[in-house]
Amino acid sequence: xxxxxxxxxxxxxxxxxxxxxxxxxxxxxxxxxxxxxxxxxxxxxxxxxxxxxxxxxxxxxxxxxxxxxxxxxxxxxxxxxxxxxxxxxxxxxxxxxxxxxxxxxxxxxxxxxxxxxxxxxxxxxxxxxxxxxxxxxxxxxx
Amino acid sequence: xxxxxxxxxxxxxxxxxxxxxxxxxxxxxxxxxxxxxxxxxxxxxxxxxxxxxxxxxxxxxxxxxxxxxxxxxxxxxxxxxxxxxxxxxxxxxxxxxxxxxxxxxxxxxxxxxxxxxxxxxxxxxxxxxxxxxxxxxxxxxx
Amino acid sequence: xxxxxxxxxxxxxxxxxxxxxxxxxxxxxxxxxxxxxxxxxxxxxxxxxxxxxxxxxxxxxxxxxxxxxxxxxxxxxxxxxxxxxxxxxxxxxxxxxxxxxxxxxxxxxxxxxxxxxxxxxxxxxxxxxxxxxxxxxxxxxx
Amino acid sequence: xxxxxxxxxxxxxxxxxxxxxxxxxxxxxxxxxxxxxxxxxxxxxxxxxxxxxxxxxxxxxxxxxxxxxxxxxxxxxxxxxxxxxxxxxxxxxxxxxxxxxxxxxxxxxxxxxxxxxxxxxxxxxxxxxxxxxxxxxxxxxx
Numbered sequence: 169x170x171x172x173x174x175x176x177x178x179x180x181x182x183x184x185x186x187x188x189x190x191x192x193x194x195x196x197x198x199x200x201x202x203x204x205x206x207x208x209x210x211x212x213x214x215x216x217x218x219x220x221x222x223x224x225x226x227x228x229x230x231x232x233x234x235x236x237x238x239x240x241x242x243x244x245x246x247x248x249x250x251x252x253x254x255x256x257x258x259x260x261x262x263x264x265x266x267x268x269x270x271x272x273x274x275x276x277x278x279x280x281x282x283x284x285x286x287x288x289x290x291x292x293x294x295x296x297x298x299x300x301x302x303x304x305x306x307x308x309x310x
Numbered sequence: 311x312x313x314x315x316x317x318x319x320x321x322x323x324x325x326x327x328x329x330x331x332x333x334x335x336x337x338x339x340x341x342x343x344x345x346x347x348x349x350x351x352x353x354x355x356x357x358x359x360x361x362x363x364x365x366x367x368x369x370x371x372x373x374x375x376x377x378x379x380x381x382x383x384x385x386x387x388x389x390x391x392x393x394x395x396x397x398x399x400x401x402x403x404x405x406x407x408x409x410x411x412x413x414x415x416x417x418x419x420x421x422x423x424x425x426x427x428x429x430x431x432x433x434x435x436x437x438x439x440x441x442x443x444x445x446x447x448x449x450x451x452x
Numbered sequence: 453x454x455x456x457x458x459x460x461x462x463x464x465x466x467x468x469x470x471x472x473x474x475x476x477x478x479x480x481x482x483x484x485x486x487x488x489x490x491x492x493x494x495x496x497x498x499x500x501x502x503x504x505x506x507x508x509x510x511x512x513x514x515x516x517x518x519x520x521x522x523x524x525x526x527x528x529x530x531x532x533x534x535x536x537x538x539x540x541x542x543x544x545x546x547x548x549x550x551x552x553x554x555x556x557x558x559x560x561x562x563x564x565x566x567x568x569x570x571x572x573x574x575x576x577x578x579x580x581x582x583x584x585x586x587x588x589x590x591x592x593x594x
Numbered sequence: 595x596x597x598x599x600x601x602x603x604x605x606x607x608x609x610x611x612x613x614x615x616x617x618x619x620x621x622x623x624x625x626x627x628x629x630x631x632x633x634x635x636x637x638x639x640x641x642x643x644x645x646x647x648x649x650x651x652x653x654x655x656x657x658x659x660x661x662x663x664x665x666x667x668x669x670x671x672x673x674x675x676x677x678x679x680x681x682x683x684x685x686x687x688x689x690x691x692x693x694x695x696x697x698x699x700x701x702x703x704x705x706x707x708x709x710x711x712x713x714x715x716x717x718x719x720x721x722x723x724x725x726x727x728x729x730x731x732x733x734x735x736x
Contacts, residue, residue, distance in 0.1 A: 194339035
């Protein structure tokens with residue numbers, strides 16, 4: 169955690185790259201999910217377990233990626249994640265993939281809390297509270 | 311090709327799914343790229359080769375995914391692709407992943423034509439012309 | 453189907469390659485599973501469904517890969533599959549990834565039929581019979 | 595590093611699993627390569643760089659996987675790697691994927707040192723020496 173962001177380090181391996189010599193464009197979504205998972209594990213392990221016990225789960229509804237610069241084999245990069253909105257059944261995260269001070273990819277992700285029956289349901293208050301340290305109204309990296 | 315869209319069939323295998331029992335959210339970008347590649351191969355093999363010989367290539371700059379419903383193991387789905395904008399160095403495609411008449415995921419992709427040195431360069435006219443059959447101004451599936 | 457082998461064509465896309473410019477070594481196992489799935493669908497759709505209804509499924513127990521030559525972006529390759537042994541709960545397949553007449557990778561896969569409780573159970577006779585067209589005692593490609 | 599093995603921890607994410615609820619069988623090869631890469635980075639960063647400067651690289655020639663038990667979503671597992679043979683152009687590693695004391699998958703990998711022209715070439719002595727801490731003649735985990 170740094171500057172109010174969750175920071176998750178990633179090393180780029182062969183599996184992440186493609187024949188263009190850079191990280192394959194879909195794989196940034198894998199990196200983003202690893203980072204979201206660890207952010208939740210860090211601050212909200214107990215509320216996540218309670219939510220699962222109630223039969224609810226997060227589902228990605230929308231995401232948008234803005235590719236600024238590519239990552240390459242063997243580079244050390246990081247995903248900085250923060251919450252930019254939370255209302256009703258929905259959480260919106262802004263995740264920035266960086267290499268040192270360079271922004272590589274900006275990812276906006278909207279997830280919805282869904283019942284087992286597939287209906288949206290309110291994000292549990294305990295979970296939303298747990299995420300406060302990573303919640304920002306600004307959209308820019310601090 | 312159907313209704314002015316390029317139609318690319320895909321079968322869902324274990325490799326595409328995750329422990330939630332559905333196609334993993336990043337993998338729709340893999341499907342989308344297969345479909346774009348085959349659309350270009352179908353109508354623009356010669357212009358693509360000329361572009362590559364000039365040292366230019368397409369790079370994804372932006373994409374947005376709207377997940378409406380999940381695909382499951384063993385299902386037959388298809389990607390319908392069409393061009394919705396082309397100007398300067400940029401092409402914008404709208405790709406819809408469907409299972410029969412159901413829309414599963416809508417994907418908007420913006421690609422830029424880049425020189426080897428990493429600068430945007432005009433999409434070759436021959437390539438743009440070749441894509442005419444898949445070019446629409448409307449955004450809705452016909 | 454050709455020469456007593458099931459033949460499954462594959463096109464190599466960016467997602468399959470890595471920064472070395474060739475297909476990533478793990479991805480041949482993805483290709484091999486697609487081919488096995490289609491071989492079973494072609495001749496044994498009904499026995500597979502009966503097996504699933506009984507709560508049994510195939511699980512990979514062992515595999516071995518011999519990498520002879522790499523496949524590259526955009527190449528058309530194929531997986532030739534045949535059954536080389538079937539006894540008790542076990543099936544052994546030999547799968548060869550080829551580009552035209554060149555052998556790229558030889559894959560030997562042993563799968564076991566398992567109950568939901570995780571115990572090996574006899575491969576149903578109807579399933580084994582359905583696979584007869586692809587069953588060989590020889591190990592060499594014909 | 596523990597018991598003469600290189601130990602590399604891995605967390606299982608959604609991207610690693612499939613609709614059967616377990617880690618997809620090909621993905622253990624991704625885990626194994628991450629572990630080999632980090633083992634080399636730990637003890638042989640300088641010799642690896644020298645080898646690359648000479649235009650040589652490691653290529654996987656053969657691997658064999660023995661699947662004993664599956665890993666699941668969110669589990670913490672580790673890859674224990676050691677060198678079991680090194681002669682001429684070839685290194686052989688035995689890598690064991692474990693969850694606590696349980697062996698999940700045993701992987702034997704043979705890599706060859708290749709010139710840019712695609713010919714096998716002697717593993718540099720400095721590289722082989724650097725790997726001594728992880729070199730065993732025994733095949734069993736210690």
